[in-house]
Amino acid sequence: MNKRFRFEGIQQWVLPVFLIIIWQICSSNEIINSRLFPPPSTILDTGVKLFQSGELYYHLGISAYRAIVGILIGGGIGFIFGLVNGLFPFAGKFFDTTIQMVRNVPHLALIPLVIIWLGIGETAKIFLVALGVFFPIYVNTYHGIRTVDRGLIEMGRVYGLSGWELFKKVILPGALPSIFVGLRYSLGLMWLTLIVAETIATDSGIGYMAMNAREFMKTDVIILCIIIYALLGKLADTLAKLIEEKTLKWHPSYAKQK
Amino acid sequence: MVQEGAGLHVSKISKSFGHVHVLKQLDLIVQKGEFLSIVGRSGCGKSTFLRLLAGLDESTTGEIMLGGKAIKGINPEVRVMFQESRLLPWLTVVENVEIGLSHSDNSKSKSEIRALATEMLEKVGLAGREDEWPHVLSGGQKQRVSLARALISKPKLLLLDEPLGALDAFTRLEMHQLILNLWKEHQFTAFLVTHDVGEAISLADRVLLLENGNIAMDLNVSIERPRERDNTQVTELEKKVLNRVMNF
Ligand SMILES: Nc1ncnc2c1ncn2[C@@H]1O[C@H](COP(=O)(O)OP(=O)(O)O)[C@@H](O)[C@H]1O
Ligand SMILES: [Mg+2]
Numbered sequence: 357m358n359k360r361f362r363f364e365g366i367q368q369w370v371l372p373v374f375l376i377i378i379w380q381i382c383s384s385n386e387i388i389n390s391r392l393f394p395p396p397s398t399i400l401d402t403g404v405k406l407f408q409s410g411e412l413y414y415h416l417g418i419s420a421y422r423a424i425v426g427i428l429i430g431g432g433i434g435f436i437f438g439l440v441n442g443l444f445p446f447a448g449k450f451f452d453t454t455i456q457m458v459r460n461v462p463h464l465a466l467i468p469l470v471i472i473w474l475g476i477g478e479t480a481k482i483f484l485v486a487l488g489v490f491f492p493i494y495v496n497t498y499h500g501i502r503t504v505d506r507g508l509i510e511m512g513r514v515y516g517l518s519g520w521e522l523f524k525k526v527i528l529p530g531a532l533p534s535i536f537v538g539l540r541y542s543l544g545l546m547w548l549t550l551i552v553a554e555t556i557a558t559d560s561g562i563g564y565m566a567m568n569a570r571e572f573m574k575t576d577v578i579i580l581c582i583i584i585y586a587l588l589g590k591l592a593d594t595l596a597k598l599i600e601e602k603t604l605k606w607h608p609s610y611a612k613q614k
Numbered sequence: 615m616v617q618e619g620a621g622l623h624v625s626k627i628s629k630s631f632g633h634v635h636v637l638k639q640l641d642l643i644v645q646k647g648e649f650l651s652i653v654g655r656s657g658c659g660k661s662t663f664l665r666l667l668a669g670l671d672e673s674t675t676g677e678i679m680l681g682g683k684a685i686k687g688i689n690p691e692v693r694v695m696f697q698e699s700r701l702l703p704w705l706t707v708v709e710n711v712e713i714g715l716s717h718s719d720n721s722k723s724k725s726e727i728r729a730l731a732t733e734m735l736e737k738v739g740l741a742g743r744e745d746e747w748p749h750v751l752s753g754g755q756k757q758r759v760s761l762a763r764a765l766i767s768k769p770k771l772l773l774l775d776e777p778l779g780a781l782d783a784f785t786r787l788e789m790h791q792l793i794l795n796l797w798k799e800h801q802f803t804a805f806l807v808t809h810d811v812g813e814a815i816s817l818a819d820r821v822l823l824l825e826n827g828n829i830a831m832d833l834n835v836s837i838e839r840p841r842e843r844d845n846t847q848v849t850e851l852e853k854k855v856l857n858r859v860m861n862f
Binding site: 512513515517526529607 | 713747763
C-alpha cells in the first residue's frame with residue numbers, strides 16, 4: 357500500500373522533468389534558437405543573479421503587496437456586501453440588481469479610464485485587483501447565504517438560536533463552501549489582473565520586469581517572470597485549498613480516512 | 615379533571631393562510647405526560663398545528679397554554695423532532711446534541727454540558743459515536759441524535775412531526791421502543807404526527823384524527839403496554855380509525 361502511494365507521488369512529476377530535460381538539451385545544442393528559448397539552466401542562473409542583486413526580491417515584494425492589499429480590500433467589501441444582501445432581503449433587493457449589472461463590465465476594460473483617474477501608481481493597480489476580485493466573492497457569498505438549508509435555520513430557531521449565534525453556528529458554516537468557491541476563483545482573477553495591469557502601466561513589479569526585459573530581448577528574464585507568476589498562482593491556490601480543507605473537514609467530499 | 619397549570623390547554627385556535635382556513639376553532643386539553651398521536655389526511659393541517667405548538671408560527675386567533683403559561687414564540691420547554699434529522703453537518707454528533715442545551719442554560723460549564731450530551735447519546739444507543747460527523751450515520755442513527763438533542767434539555771412537550779417516515783420497518787420498531795422508554799423515563803407530554811395509523815395506536819394514550827380544521831375523533835387507547843403489533847385490540851382500533859377516515 358505504502359509503496360504504491362509513494363510511487364504515485366513521483367509519477368506525476370515524470371513528464372514535467374522529462375520535458376525540461378528535452379528543452380535543456382535542444383536549447384543548449386542550438387537545435388532551437390537559444391536567444392528565443394534560453395535553456396532552463398540559463399533561466400535558473402538569471403533567477404539566482406536577480407535574487408542576489410535584490411532586484412527580484414524587490415519586484416516580487418511589490419507584486420505580492422498589490423495582490424494581497426487588492427484582495428483584502430475587494431474581497432472584504434465583496435464579502436460584506438454578500439453577507440448584508442444575503443441576510444437582509446431589503447438590502448438584497450436594493451443592491452443586488454445594480455451590482456449584477458456592473459458585473460457585466462469586464463474590469464480590465466476600465467484600464468484606460470483608471471490610468472486617467474488614478475495614474476499608474478499603486479492605487480490604480482490595487483483598485484483594479486480589488487475590482488476584479490470583488491464580484492466573484494460577492495456573488496458566491498450572496499448565493500451561499502441565500503441557499504443555506506431553511507430547515508436548519510428553522511431547527512436553530514426552535515433551539516433558541518437567534519442573531520449572532522444563529523449566524524455563527526448555522527448560516528455562516530452553511531455558506532462557507534460557496535464562499536470558498538468564490539475565493540479560489542478570485543485568486544485566479546487576482547493574478548490575471550495584476551499581470552495585465554503591471555504589463556500595461558507600471559514602474560515596478562514582476563510584470564514590469566518582464567516588459568522591461570522585452571526592450572532588451574532578455575527572454576530568460578521574461579520566461580523567469582512567467583514561471584514566477586505560475587508559481588505564485590499555484591501557491592495561492594494551494595493555500596486556499598489548505599484553508600478550505602481545514603475549514604470544511606466536516607464536508608462529505610473532504611471526509612478523510614482517519 | 616386536569617390540574618391547574620399542569621398540562622396543555624389549547625383553546626379556540628384558528629390558523630389561516632390568506633383565505634385557506636387550515637385550523638378552525640380547535641379546542642384540546644392534554645394531561646401532563648400524555649402521549650398523543652395525530653393522524654389525518656395529507657394537508658389537513660397536522661404540521662401547521664405542531665408549528666403553532668412549537669411557537670414557530672402564530673395562530674390567527676386563540677390561545678395555547680403550557681403549564682399555566684401562554685406559548686408565545688419559541689419556548690425552551692417545547693422541542694421538535696422533524697421528519698429529516700436536521701443535524702448541523704459541520705458539528706460532530708456530540709456537538710449537535712449540545713445545541714439542545716447551550717442556550718437554555720448558562721449555568722453549566724463546557725465539560726458539564728459535554729458530559730450530559732455524552733450521557734444522552736448513550737441513552738439513545740450511540741455511545742462511542744460522539745466525535746463522528748453526521749454524514750457517516752445512517753438515517754435511523756441520525757434520528758437518534760436528533761432525539762437526544764431534543765430531550766437533553768428535559769422539555770415538557772416533545773413534538774414529533776413524522777420523524778420515522780423515512781425509516782425502514784425494523785429501524786422504526788427500534789425507534790418506537792426507544793421513544794417509549796425515554797417517554798417513561800422523562801415523563802414529557804408527546805405529540806406524534808404519523809401517517810401510519812397502526813403506529814399511532816400502538817404508541818399513544820390517545821389518538822386524534824384531524825379533519826376539516828378540527829378534531830374529528832378523539833380516541834382513548836387503554837391497552838396495556840407493551841403492545842404487540844398484531845394485538846387484536848390494536849388491529850380493531852386501527853380498523854375503526856381507518857374506516858372513519860375513509861368512509862367519510
Ligand atoms: N406557509 C404556508 N403558506 C400557505 N399555505 C400553507 C403554509 N403552510 C401550510 N399551508 C397549507 O396548509 C395546509 C396544511 O398543511 P400542513 O399542516 O403542512 O399539512 P399536513 O397535515 O400534511 O402536515 C395545506 O393545505 C398547506 O398547503
Ligand atoms: Mg406535515
